[in-house]
Amino acid sequence: MTERIRLMKRPAPGKARRAPGKADEEVAALAWGLAHPARAAILRMLLDRGECICGAIVDSMPLAQATVSQHLKVLQETGWIEGEIDGPRVCYCPTAGAMTRFKELLKGLDTGERGS
Amino acid sequence: MTERIRLMKRPAPGKARRAPGKADEEVAALAWGLAHPARAAILRMLLDRGECICGAIVDSMPLAQATVSQHLKVLQETGWIEGEIDGPRVCYCPTAGAMTRFKELLKGLDTGERGS
DNA sequence: CAGGTTTATCGTAGATTGACGATACACGAT
DNA sequence: ATCGTGTATCGTCAATCTACGATAAACCTG
Numbered sequence: 001m002t003e004r005i006r007l008m009k010r011p012a013p014g015k016a017r018r019a020p021g022k023a024d025e026e027v028a029a030l031a032w033g034l035a036h037p038a039r040a041a042i043l044r045m046l047l048d049r050g051e052c053i054c055g056a057i058v059d060s061m062p063l064a065q066a067t068v069s070q071h072l073k074v075l076q077e078t079g080w081i082e083g084e085i086d087g088p089r090v091c092y093c094p095t096a097g098a099m100t101r102f103k104e105l106l107k108g109l110d111t112g113e114r115g116s
Numbered sequence: 117m118t119e120r121i122r123l124m125k126r127p128a129p130g131k132a133r134r135a136p137g138k139a140d141e142e143v144a145a146l147a148w149g150l151a152h153p154a155r156a157a158i159l160r161m162l163l164d165r166g167e168c169i170c171g172a173i174v175d176s177m178p179l180a181q182a183t184v185s186q187h188l189k190v191l192q193e194t195g196w197i198e199g200e201i202d203g204p205r206v207c208y209c210p211t212a213g214a215m216t217r218f219k220e221l222l223k224g225l226d227t228g229e230r231g232s
Numbered sequence: 233c234a235g236g237t238t239t240a241t242c243g244t245a246g247a248t249t250g251a252c253g254a255t256a257c258a259c260g261a262t
Numbered sequence: 263a264t265c266g267t268g269t270a271t272c273g274t275c276a277a278t279c280t281a282c283g284a285t286a287a288a289c290c291t292g
Contacts, residue, residue: 020153020154020156020157020177021157023156023160024153024154024156024157024160025153025156027150027153027156028150028151028152028153028155028156031147031148031149031150031151031156032147032151032152033147034143034144034147035144035147035148035151036144036148036279036280037136037140037141037143037144038136038140038280039144040136040139040140040141040143040144040147040225041136041137041140043225044139044140044225047225047226047228048228053238054238054239054240055237055238055239058238058239061136063280063281063282064281064282064283065238065239065240066239066240066241066242066281066282066283066284067280067281067282069239069240069241070240070241070279070280070281071280072239072240073240074279085239085288085289087238087288087289087290088237088238088239088288088289088290089237089238089239089289090238090239090240099222099225099226102222103219103222106215106218106219109156109159109160109163109215110163110215112163112164113160152249152250154250169268170268170269170270171267171268171269174268174269179250179251179252180251180252180253181268181269181270182251182252182253182254182269182270182271182272183250183251183252185269185270185271186249186250186251186270186271187250188269188270189270190249201258201269203258203259203260203268204258204259204260204266204267204268204269205259205267205268205269206268206269206270
């Protein structure tokens with residue numbers, strides 16, 4: 001992946017402007033994974049069925065196979081799903097705990113925890 | 117906003133490939149709002165303090181005022197925050213229920229509800 | 233090994249993002 | 263009215279995203 005999270009520039013000119021903390025980056029990364037309807041749909045499907053062959057996902061969406069494959073890659077990179085090679089095909093399933101982790105982070109957002 | 121959510125093309129060639137449902141679009145839109153560390157940090161700040169003058173937010177981040185303003189706009193457009201004009205300044209606060217709504221949608225993702 | 237299936241990757245095109253400085257706008261105070 | 267402050271918007275640039283077809287890679291089957 002080519003640095004999906006952009007870096008903040010400007011080395012704090014005068015005031016101690018605090019860069020976003022780790023938790024913020026983690027929230028952002030996970031949120032990014034869901035930030036496209038197709039990816040939300042894919043994740044929904046996987047959570048619903050438990051697991052799915054890539055081909056089944058492609059067949060269920062109005063997108064080209066290459067495009068779906070890209071979305072699957074993003075979902076993997078953001079930690080939402082895992083893929084297991086099964087002969088000539090690949091079986092995807094939700095990463096255990098990802099949703100829980102995301103909800104925790106959201107709670108942290110909401111609970112006055114420092115983002116660093 | 118100029119169609120932040122891209123449309124799916126391909127009018128379902130043969131199989132009844134289902135486009136992402138409304139819930140998926142809503143999840144994606146809200147997730148998009150959080151999908152940048154700076155925006156997560158801003159929202160965290162607002163949830164923590166209840167409300168904040170724009171200037172205070174700018175001062176707390178290593179970003180130019182124009183950039184912060186853009187992020188605030190995104191957060192508004194995605195429904196996370198609201199801004200109230202207060203004389204020459206603008207006071208931002210979290211939209212009531214946005215976080216709750218988001219969590220509901222996540223639960224729906226997780227609970228086998230149809231995305232349409 | 234040849235052939236078919238399944239999935240990932242490459243290369244490309246067009247839109248959009250994120251960042252900034254500069255500028256315009258709105259308002260309160262002098 | 264004019265000045266100064268606080269925000270939003272404009273214009274721009276480089277980088278990234280999304281989508282696609284084409285192609286490669288990996289794997290069973292015959």
